[in-house]
Amino acid sequence: MNSKKKIGIIICDRYRRCAGGKCLRAMRNKEGAFSIYAGLDVELVGFTTCDGCPGGNIEYAGEEMVKNGATVVHLATGLVVGYPPCPHIDTFKAFLEKRYAIEVVVGTHPIPKKYLDMHTHLGTWKDAVWQPLIAPTLSDELTRANYD
Template sequence: MKKTNKIGIFICDRYRRCAGGKCFKSLKNREGAFSRYKDMNVEVVGYTSCDGCPGGNIEYAVDEMKANGANVIHLATGLIVGYPPCPHIVYFHDYIERKYGLEVVYGTHPIPEKYLKMHEKLGTWNNDEWQGIIGATMNDEKMRLAYN
């Protein structure tokens, strides 16, 4: 029997009306940051927004996700590609890992091509820290275009 990973997903509150289409498509297809689960079962046990800057829901919603069995938390791609990207994303990552002992993954679905092009023009991700953050969601152009 394959291991089942139970995951929670946090999205940026700017996108609070998002139904999760790109995230759930990429989870189903094991693309973007979800490619790590290629040979595993995955169950989503929580999907919510950070509740807006500075991310007050991060403190509370992880409790529920963990109670529901979450062993991995994903900080959605929307936190990475927004204009500007989430200024608290590294803090969220570190806070969840340290307080809850859970693995935290940057990203969900592949970065859409249109966001990559704009952030390249802006120079947003031109440092080592951001290169580490975008790594799991930086797919080839064909994949990025499929998520535009």
């Protein structure tokens, strides 16, 4: 019997006009950070932005998602691959986990190849603190290329 995971997604406000296509495709295909749900049904119960720096919507979005049954909140891949990456991502994760006793996963869709190439060139993710943040969305080379 399949268990259903109810999730919410919070994206960076820089991408507020994003239609969510990559996140939703990755969720449907269980790719990127959604690979942890292989064999499970996944239902999206909330999708919104952080409302811009320093994340004024994090408190309210988390509360609404939990009210709608979310057991996991994903901080979208855009928070990691943006230029520059979100400086508040650790704070968002810690707050949501503590305030709502909910699991928070950094990442949604696989990191597109063009972003990995540029951040590698820039040295953005050289610091060891970034490794656990990008790990769930690294995927293999072909999958990354399919998300360009």
